[in-house]
Amino acid sequence: MRWIVVVAPLALVGCVAAKxxxxxxxxxxxxxxxxxxxLIRQETVGIHNLESINAVTIQKDIVTKFRNAAxxxxATDALTQGPSLNAFGTAATMTGDLYRCG
Incomplete structure (x- = not known):
């Protein structure tokens, strides 16, 4: 009996869609x-690995989630230091001040 193994490529795309x-x-x-x-307000968003595929996409997802909230x-602009990942790469937060400019 022959077994054929089909391996589907795993797409490294985030799970959070931009609004x-x-x-x-x-x-x-x-x-x-x-x-x-x-200044509109300060915003903090969080994400954990159940919402993202892996540690690589979690950074993309947290930025998308933050932009969605902004x-x-x-807001037209956000003052932020960027995402902060935990030591295991399984969770992230992003905090920033939201502004309306122009």
Whole structure:
């Protein structure tokens, strides 16, 4: 008896979909880029490995989730230091100040 093993390639795509307008939210760590803008609020989002495929995509997913939250709040820009992963790469958070500029 012959066995045929079919291996499907695992796509390294995130599980969090971008909402309309999220891709236009500008992320920055430079406070000068938000000077003169209106502060909306501070936002923190979290994600764990049950929502993402692996540690590689968890970073992409947390940024997408943060941009989604910013867009939902009406932000055009966010002042953030970027995502923070736990030591095992199984969870991440991202915190930043949301601004409306322009």
């Amino acid at each position: 309309p307008g999220a891709e236009t939210v500008r992320l920055t760590s430079n406070v000068e880029q938000v000077r003169g803008c209106s 867009a939902s709040a009406g």
